[in-house]
Amino acid sequence: MPAVLVVVASVAADALIDIRDVTKTYGHGETAVHALQGVSLRVDAGEYVAVMGSSGSGKSTLMNILGCLDVPSRGEYWLDGSNVARLSEDQQALVRGRKIGFIFQSFNLIPRTTALANVELPLTYAHLRRAERRRRANRALELVGLADRTGHRPNQLSGGQQQRVAIARALATGPRILLADEPTGNLDAHSTDEVLGMFDGLHDDGRTIIVITHEHDVAARARRLVQVADGRIVSDEVTR
Template identity: 70%
Template sequence: MSANRPADAGRQMNPDRQGGHTVTGNRPVPEQSGLERPVLDVRNLIKTYGAGETAVHALRGVSLTVQRGDYVAIMGSSGSGKSTLMNILGCLDIPTSGRYLLDGVDVSRLSDRQLALVRNRRIGFVFQSFNLIPRTSALSNVELPLAYAGLKSAERRRRARAALALVGLADRENHEPNQLSGGQQQRVAVARALVTAPALVLADEPTGNLDTQSTADVLGVLDRLNRSGRTIVLITHEPDVAEHARRLIRLVDGRIVQDARQAPLPQPRHLAQAVDA
């Protein structure tokens, strides 16, 4: 990843200060308190692959802010730049230029180790493919991010059971993936995304492999999670899926061409409860 880091990211900095936040050990710490900052603050993101006449301009100056508790759908056809944007928002790729603050942290200035911590603790990923470990129980699959974070077994189990209960699968904790329907497997994946209490749930085509009923089940879970104060960014090409979001952003050729509010943000008291949870 460091080979592709923007040119200014390698400048020498005070070891205790990076990009507007404090670094304690290997963990980035934002300066603003939870409700004062947006979850996402993206400023003039540009992503170019290659150079010269063969250069591909995947993102052309994308800027957006996502407030805590919002539910944003990002739509676009193939080649629109939505997958590139998703990878950058998920700290899986870096922009050619521009700035990205995640929960108050300027991620462009983090080391690879710090980025791994951000992905583990601040972002909950839900992908089109469920990415569950076969021949492993739903409970153990949900526990996995907590194991990476170094939590003790009893605490992992407690949190994983609570996450499965949130998605309506408390009675399926001992089932392996091949014993679950597609919709149930995706709900296990959602529980895994929630188990670290991330600042952001990032869902990339989460219903792409599901039938109509399973799609409704998964979207119902996401709706309930957002109503409880979770911040969700969903990548989709399906209008009926995007209708569930509070805000719709449409990309064309690497640019935002539509940014429409479909429903109001939740009240601050609900957000405070979500931050405290």
């Protein structure tokens, strides 16, 4: 495995994410849906990218592929120097756990489980020892300002608080990329500001953030805007 990484690193230069001519087709024959039709995208470490598009534009498919939740039908996806499509199911799980932190629209916390246990979960899958897990999870919750809510269950937290727990969970493993899918879609204006403010702070700390959204004011906070329509990238510009 380390040997492969060395070889690959020389090929993929220093881009963190390198998508090359990726196609994704669901179904077969006449009912086939071409969600992505040849998308290429490079994201360097430390970038803050917003991917915008209307519903059905293929931005969710792009997000799934970026997050190793799905594999492209054709094309290559190089993440941090390794070709994701070539990895086994378990290796993909490992990549998800180590390199990517997910933030979902519907928070996706495990129900009936405390905030602390939720944040500990990815650390558990990364085989960390109990004490280390607890320490890191507590620090992540502190970072999102929920140090006093560690014992609360998701249904005892507001939407904004739940999303902050989710951000803490995404940060806990120290991932290379933070992948947020409509992170403010279920939040009120105040919580939206809180979450976006948090993203700004993370970007200032040098994190790579990719936000998928259809809201302009969310996209406006990013430094680079990628627009997707009909399964193709229609514009890619540095905004700030």
